[in-house]
Amino acid sequence: MGRTRSSADLDKVLTDLPALVDGAQNHAHAVGTPEAWAWVVEAYSTVYWLAARHRWMTLADLAVTKQKVAAQQSDPVTAALAARDEAGIYLNHGEFEDGLAVVDRAITEAEQNSTGLGRSYALGILHLRGLTLAGRLQDKQTADQHIDRAWAVADDFGEDVERCGIQFGPENTAVHVIATSGDLRRHGDAISTMEDLMRDGVSLPATRTSPLHMNTARSRLALGDRDGALEDLEKAWALAPQMAKVHPTSQEVLRVLTSAHKRSNPRLVKLAKKAHIQF
Template identity: 30%
Template sequence: MPFSGDEHTGTRIASQRKRAGFTQRGLAAKIPFSYSLLIQVETGHKPASPDLVAAIAKVLCVDVTALTGQPYVSELQQDRLAELIRPIREALDLYDLGADPSISPRATAQLVADAETLCHQVRATKLHDAARGLPGVIAEITTAAHRAPSSELWAALASTYRTAHDVSVKLGYFDLSTVALDRMDWAAHRASDPLLGAVRQYMRALVYFREGEYTIGQRLIGSGHGLTEQTPDSRERSAVAGQLHLGASVIAARAEDADLVHAHLDRARSYAEQVGEAVDVHWLSFGPTNVTAHAVSANVELRDYGEALRHAADMRIPADWAVSRASHFYVDIARAQMEAGRSETALKSLLTARQLAPQQTRYHPGAREAIRGLVQQRRRTPDTLDHLAAWVGL
């Protein structure tokens, strides 16, 4: 059941391909995917996987968002989220003006608590609440840090910039997320915390992962490991190092290097055995559960859907695990189930992802393509799937 006549990733690929002067055969010759698959994606008979989109974006020299259509403005406007982006953009832009004379900052402990609350809201996928509160917290902590500089305040400011990155990514504003990571680096240097810098390199690596620049992503992971080595051996250092290996595993999977995937997962697993479930370390959700979740993600990227589902069967999500991470896991499972022809279970996984984190799922490109793929696989879609497709704007 193709989505004829409407705009989707396939039609955007066709438009950008023609603009760049490529025929379908010419483009197919430049990417590690078949000519027949490209035709089916462009005509709407198959969904565009993230790795296909990244490969095409790299060849055509365009941002991935030009092909995915992000941000999804109509849905953002319906959810009253689009109006919250400009204040965040302004807060990130005004970082170098120093203390705001109109602000009387509260005590450091209160400001640190506010920064933590914003991180918690993102993990709980309360994106509207986080986006609404973020600009004011950034301005107040910035003023406090300039008037009475301390490592604690600069670290709290770095945390708010990280939240700005997280919100921007989840809503599809990838240009803004890059600015937020630059600001995070600026504050992390002033906090004199190499582990904050390492977390920032991990997040930068995932930016390049989405754009199909896997070599750059691996270099950034290596830079992150170098920063961890500047700190004493500790549980926090091990958790950050382990998370860097997890990021490297999915990057290696996109690069189709299965041996490197397994090597990074093994290193991450050894760190996880040392630290346990480290959900308290830099909001990373690192631990044995996240290692299993990344094994699922990496095998989805390797297109080994049977192996992905085997790892998923071993998954036991802790009660205190981040809702955002759990929802993302169910999207990954749905992609594997859809590709394996298990449409009913894939639909259930997507509904679980939506139940856990409705705002995140609505704007998740992987969820949207999985829903599109399910609709295309069915001659007659059940009402539940129809409603789900309408909800994400398909």
């Protein structure tokens, strides 16, 4: 399932999820180990991820509730993963301050209960969620605090690592900083961070690189570079077409581009047809 999720094959994830959830739960109830319950958290994290992509909010809420129960029987890092997704629910509903409160509590628990690289990973993914929430809230001070702390923790990793389909390290930190720079209207910073990231090379899966290009497309559009925005949007679609079709940033940029063009653009028409947007 991790490979399918990383490739952003939403249809395949949807097909495979019922068996994954059922198998993980049955195994956890049979053996009762923290590792087994971590697999349940991972299964419901995938449910949350898929539901959030499609904005199936009732299902996303249910998945996070199931995660929280399973995480109580697992380990501190898994608990941080569940808290990250819980904060994501508040992000999806636009309740950014409540989401930040969840992140703050989870950071305190991770600092107290985890050690080593597990602690760094747990804190890292929580700070990434925190900077995203603060950026949406337009709280620059809090966003910058989470950005600084995420970069600091990322130094503990030579390359990005993954747990339960969630990456953390220097690359995914850059991806999140680029998105939040756009939210804070620091579009020049978003582009320069992207250029630094691409210069060093990217190993992240399509679930992360496709949104990366969506967000740089948004920043290029804000800076008046419509051709650059279209090029980045094409990259996002090439990497993960199913995700690009349902992602709000992709839809937003594409709608602005189609409304701004006064004459036919074959490349733009092609994307608009894929997204079912009237040109």
